[in-house]
Amino acid sequence: MAETYKGEAYCVKCKEKRQFEGFVNVSDSGRRMAKGKCPVCGTTVNRILGKA
Numbered sequence: 001m002a003e004t005y006k007g008e009a010y011c012v013k014c015k016e017k018r019q020f021e022g023f024v025n026v027s028d029s030g031r032r033m034a035k036g037k038c039p040v041c042g043t044t045v046n047r048i049l050g051k052a
């Protein structure tokens with residue numbers, strides 16, 4: 001079951017922070033990352049949320 005995330009992430013294509021909605025992934029190292037799409041250009045954006 002995926003956890004959703006809503007917040008700001010930096011879009012490398014727009015070179016600006018964007019509000020996005022996405023899902024939380026937990027990496028092998030236990031770091032939580034939110035992954036979503038920039039609503040302006042559609043590029044994948046990531047935000048590191050820190051340890052669970």
Ligand SMILES: [Zn+2]
Pocket residue numbers: 011012013014015018038039040041042043
């Ligand atoms: Zn963008």
